[in-house]
Structures are given as structure tokens and as C-alpha cells.
Amino acid sequence: MSLVLELANYVGITAFGISGSMKGIRKGMDLLGVLTLGFSTALGGGIIADVLLGIMPPTNLVYLPNALVALLASLFTFIFYKVFTNVNKPLIYADAIGLGAFASSGASLAYSVDPSPLLVIMIGTITAVGGGVIRDILSNEVPLILTREFYATSVIIGSGIYFVLRYEGMSNYYDIFISFVI
Amino acid sequence: MSLVLELANYVGITAFGISGSMKGIRKGMDLLGVLTLGFSTALGGGIIADVLLGIMPPTNLVYLPNALVALLASLFTFIFYKVFTNVNKPLIYADAIGLGAFASSGASLAYSVDPSPLLVIMIGTITAVGGGVIRDILSNEVPLILTREFYATSVIIGSGIYFVLRYEGMSNYYDIFISFVI
């Protein structure tokens, strides 16, 4: 994994960890509920993608740094909740970066297993939106991706572009950059 | 896969794609939400069954025709929604055919992996009802199979009959026919 992709991965985990634990706090959950929801949101998409690709046990359940970052992000959100509600705008950027980062890493992983365009797009999308879907299902709500169009659209297009670029042999850094812009 | 089974497979995908996207439309989702829900309903049961049987990546995420049929069925439903609401009766038949087709193909796949009666019945049932369960969970409702008895009963019995017939060495066409009748 390149340095850029690895950094993006941690940004994504942090962003989704915050988003999951904020939802837990708003639903009136206590510390453990908030941590569980933050953890599931941050790592759930990657776990589902790994299972679908046959990578078992999933990286997120074995590789400690990912779990630690998810846990710390959730813990910090629980402690500094009032700060975060005042910084809504940066959070949306973090969410967008998280989606882009996860779509890239998911698409990249799928490509290494089987370079089928359908698989690359599907796994890229599932990695990116899976955590949010888990968060909303556990919170007993209709998943946001089903009701807010721009959200998933950008991820699907991003994964698709990833495949085309990869297929035409362009560099990895370049398409990650593009995924981010989108 | 025999021609009859393959045809039944596409009928099943179409029927569940329509059922999923109609639910999305009724919930007021926009195009992408409707397509995602139709897609998940049509292909979700098969994906879960493949994962449980250790077939990774799942066929529905690699084999393009299945995905295309699911997408087209959902798109057509979105465009011609008003027509479909007036043809409720044929839809129920399509749903029944879909359940029968998916139960048959799931049971058949499970049998080829491990001819245990429990597995054949369970995978046949999961393949058939899995998509509908995903549809209802994503729509934030109690799954229909838990509240409408005849629905799952027929699928479980169908998968059971499939196993008995297969075990006794009868022809494939015959038991698919029986699954349909039930």
C-alpha cells in the first residue's frame, strides 16, 4: 500500500469513526454503544469488502492500527462532542475524503483479486458506503445513501474511473487524486 | 446450469428487481436509491448464499448479465412505475416464480458443495428470501417473511423437496418443475 493510500485510509477511518459515534451520541447511547457504533462505521465497509473478496479473517479484525484509530476517533468524539457540533463543515470534508479514500482502496483491492470492471466498481462502492449503511441500520434508520443521491453517485463514478485508469495503465497516485476530487 | 434454470434465474432477478425498486419508489427515494434497492433485492440473496458456501467473489458481483438484468428491471420500474401499480396480479406470480427459481438454484448450488440436507434447505431458503430481507431492512421495516407465513413456508418445503428428489436421483428438470408448482 502506498504512503498516500495508507494516510487516506487513516483519514477515512477517523472520519467514519467520528460520524458513527456522533450518531450514537445523538441517539442517546452510552460510552460502549458509542464506541461500538463508531467502530462498526469505521471498519464495517472494509470488513464486508474483505469477506466478499475471500480475504478471511478480514484485515480490520487482525491489523491493530486500524482498530486503534477507529477506537480513538470514537473516544475523542464522545469526550469532545460539543466541540464537534460546532465544526460541521470540516466534518463534511472529512466524510468526503473518507469516501474517496475507501472507494480507492476497495477498488484497488478488488482489482488485485479479479480485474472485472463490475467487481471493482461494486467493491469500491461497498467499501466506501458499507460503514455508513451499517451505522444507519444499527441506528434503526433508512441508510443515507438511499435517500441522498450525490453521496453514492460520487463513489460509484469514482470507482468506475479508478477501473478505467487502472485498465489503461496510468499511475496509482494519479487516480487516487482524481477519486478525491470527485 | 441448465437452460430452464438459467431462464428462471433471470425471471427471478427481474421480479425481485421490480419488487425492490417499487418499495424504494413508495418510500420516496430518488433514482439512485431506487436502483440500489432494486439491485440489492435482486442480487442480495445470491450473494449471501455464495459467501456462506465459500464462493468468493460472489457470482452476482462478477457475472455481468445478472447485474445488468437487475439494473434494467429497476430502471424500467422507476420509469414505468404507474403502469406496474395497475398490474399487481402478474407481479405476485413473478414473485412466486422468482422465489421458486432462487430456491431451486440455491439448493442446487449448496448440493454441489456439500450434500447435507440441512445445508441444502438453509441455502435454498436464504437464496430465495435473502433479497427480500435486505430490501425490508434497508427500508427500515420488519422483513415480510417474518410476518407472512405462506411466503417462507413454500420456499422451505420447496428446498426440502429438492433435496429428497436429488438424493433419490431423479432428474433435475422434474424437481425444478415441482419447486415452481409449490
Added chain:
Amino acid sequence: MSLVLELANYVGITAFGISGSMKGIRKGMDLLGVLTLGFSTALGGGIIADVLLGIMPPTNLVYLPNALVALLASLFTFIFYKVFTNVNKPLIYADAIGLGAFASSGASLAYSVDPSPLLVIMIGTITAVGGGVIRDILSNEVPLILTREFYATSVIIGSGIYFVLRYEGMSNYYDIFISFVI
């Protein structure tokens, strides 16, 4: 599997089968809905754990005794519902034993696949609480583990202690005993 662990396994399946089917009855489901919910609650955690560890098809879908115990527990609950509502206290003990038993067996299984502390704790926890999460999602409610703290805490600590004990080479019986006490 040791005799103690196997016995605990059946106690766990019975306890969760009862808890799942009681929820189904309270939600006004009919026989098949109740059986399905009891079955999913009793066997779901183990199935998810098996998939995450790469054990496919999952034991609970192949090994008949587990499925039979789950089905019988659910059937008995459906028939003798009024009796069970008057014995709420023993049920809470059964639930605690079930959590301890499933956390132990999940942690033990994970350890045999990969002795990573994170994996052992995560799989132990998922095996124990997975069935209850499935039960609550299918019932269209926020999972209990997210709102009642002591519940998951004890399971996580139990799985953690299991790992430490195992790592230090202590006997299996001893740590199962400890998991139960916690």
C-alpha cells in the same frame, strides 16, 4: 471441543433461541416468523463468526444438532409462552450463560485460526452478541448491546481474559469457568 464447552454451547443456543422467539411472539409474529427469529438469534452469531474466520459453509448450517436445539427451543417457547413470561429471572441467567458460552467458544475458535489478540476479542464478542443484534435488526429495533452497557462490556472483558489466559498457557476449563463468572 471439550464436554463442558459443548454443553455450554447447547445452553447458549437454547437461551438465545428462547430470547429470539419471545421477541417474535411479542411482535405478533406467527409460528414461522417466531421459528425463523429464534433460529437466527440462536445460530446467527456463530454463522457470522465462521464466515469472518473463513470456515465455510458455517458449522451451524451443516451440523444438525445445533439447528435442532435452536428449532426445538423456539417451538417450545411458542407453545409454552405464558409459562416463560412468569420465569423472567431464570431467563436472564440463561442469557448470561449463553453470552459466556458463545464468547468462550468464539474466542477459542478464533485463537485456533490466528492467535492475534484483536481477532480473539472481536470474534468472541461477535459470536456472543451477533445473534442478539440480528434479532433486534429483524425486529426493527436498535440493538440492545448499543443501549445496555453491561451487556457487551462483560463479553468483551470475557474474551480478553480468555486470550490472556490462553496466551499464558493455562488450562481451557479454567478460563471457561472465568468467562462464565464474568
